[in-house]
Amino acid sequence: MNNAETVLITGASSGIGATYAERFAQRGHDLVLVARDKTRLDALAATLGQQYAVAIDVIQADLTQSSDLATVEARLRDDSSITLLVNNAGAAQSGSFIEQSTDSVANLVALNTTALVRLASAIAPRLAQAGSGAIINIGSVVGLAPEFGMSVYGATKAFVLFLSQGLSLELAPKGVYVQAVLPAATRTEIWDRAGIDINTLTEVMAVGELVDAALVGFDRREPVTIPPLQDAARWDALQLARQGLLAEIRQSVVAERYQAQA
Numbered sequence: 711m712n713n714a715e716t717v718l719i720t721g722a723s724s725g726i727g728a729t730y731a732e733r734f735a736q737r738g739h740d741l742v743l744v745a746r747d748k749t750r751l752d753a754l755a756a757t758l759g760q761q762y763a764v765a766i767d768v769i770q771a772d773l774t775q776s777s778d779l780a781t782v783e784a785r786l787r788d789d790s791s792i793t794l795l796v797n798n799a800g801a802a803q804s805g806s807f808i809e810q811s812t813d814s815v816a817n818l819v820a821l822n823t824t825a826l827v828r829l830a831s832a833i834a835p836r837l838a839q840a841g842s843g844a845i846i847n848i849g850s851v852v853g854l855a856p857e858f859g860m861s862v863y864g865a866t867k868a869f870v871l872f873l874s875q876g877l878s879l880e881l882a883p884k885g886v887y888v889q890a891v892l893p894a895a896t897r898t899e900i901w902d903r904a905g906i907d908i909n910t911l912t913e914v915m916a917v918g919e920l921v922d923a924a925l926v927g928f929d930r931r932e933p934v935t936i937p938p939l940q941d942a943a944r945w946d947a948l949q950l951a952r953q954g955l956l957a958e959i960r961q962s963v964v965a966e967r968y969q970a971q972a
Contacts, residue, residue, distance in 0.1 A: 714764065715843075716791040718742040720773060720782070720829065721799030723750040726848060726893070729921040730796050735762040742792060744769045744782055744799070773799050773825035774817050783832035793843040795833050797826045797870075800848060802863045815862050822866035827873060834881060841885035846928065847874045849892045851936065867892075871934070878933045887931055891924040894938040 717734045721727040723745035731741055735758040743751050748770040755766040769785065771778035786792060800822045803810055830845055837843030852858050853867030874890035881888055895914045920937055927935025939945060 714738045714740055715793040716740040716742060716789070717794040717796060718744065718782075718786060718792050718833075719796040719798060720744045720825075723747045723754065725917055726921060727796070727798040728754055729917050730798065730846075732758060733921055733925060734794075735759075735764050735766070738762070738764060739794075740765040740767075740791070742767045742769060742785065742789075744771050744773075746770065746772050773829075774820045779825055779828060783828055786829060786832040787836065790836065790840075792833065793837065793840075795829060795845045797829055797845065797847045799825065800866075802860065806859070807861045810862065818862055819866055822863070823869045826870060830873070830877065834877070834886065837886045838881060838884040843885075844887040844889065844928070845874075845877065845881075846889045846891060846924075849874070849890050851892050851894045851938065853892070875933065882933075889924075889928055889932060890934045891927070892934065892936045892939075893920050893924075 714737075717730075717739045719727050719730050719734075719741065722731050722741075722743035724747075727743075727745065731743055731754060735741060741755075741758070741764060743755060743766060745751050748768065751768040751770065755768050758764065759766045769782060771782055773779050773782070786795065801818055803814060803818055807815075826847060830847070833843070833845065837845075847870050849870040850864070850867040852860050852864040853869075853871050856864060858864060871890050871892065874888050878888040893915065915938060923937035924935050927937075934945065936945060
């Protein structure tokens with residue numbers, strides 16, 4: 711291995727994960743690529759390793775399976791060369807909540823939230839102790855919008871945003887950078903796997919543009935990066951409004967509108 715810090719990327723065989731792999735290899739980082747499809751992982755590793763002369767390891771893992779997840783967690787805990795985790799693995803699902811099976815909903819939650827938080831938990835103590843490193847969590851603008859009709863997927867992505875913001879507050883003082891990236895619709899295989907025809911969506915971002923924008927936010931050390939948001943002041947206003955709300959709810963007195971009328 712060279713002296714570059716190693717990046718572990720989940721969901722690395724295609725789409726956003728594969729693009730992150732290419733960009734970090736280009737920056738001279740060694741890689742650990744995690745996904746279910748070993749054939750594609752091996753092909754990507756061979757291509758990037760040859761092109762950029764970096765060391766690349768692959769781990770075949772289904773992060774909804776506890777044994778596979780444990781393997782990746784152990785690697786994050788024990789391999790001190792890994793200083794950056796890209797929590798990218800995730801899935802979406804078509805149909806309304808009552809059309810989705812209970813098992814499929816549980817699998818979605820397991821991948822999009824449980825696996826993500828377990829992997830962050832596996833690496834964060836080591837990074838905090840070292841006083842450096844970073845965690846990138848891939849969320850979605852859907853996590854801001856119950857109106858989009860993807861209730862469970864959106865809820866998992868709201869979790870990713872909240873977790874990232876909380877971890878950022880906890881870990882930034884210890885030298886660890888946490889970034890939430892919130893894409894809108896991006897041209898990847900997630901749509902096909904969810905049974906959604908991407909061509910029915912009116913506006914779709916190219917995956918390379920999405921990752922390049924996310925890396926601009928990464929280099930600026932933004933806590934939250936929203937590449938499709940045209941007016942950044944909108945996000946700032948939302949955060950100010952939320953913090954204003956917090957000031958109003960630290961009360962021991964029931965709001966007047968809820969008090970029983972005499």
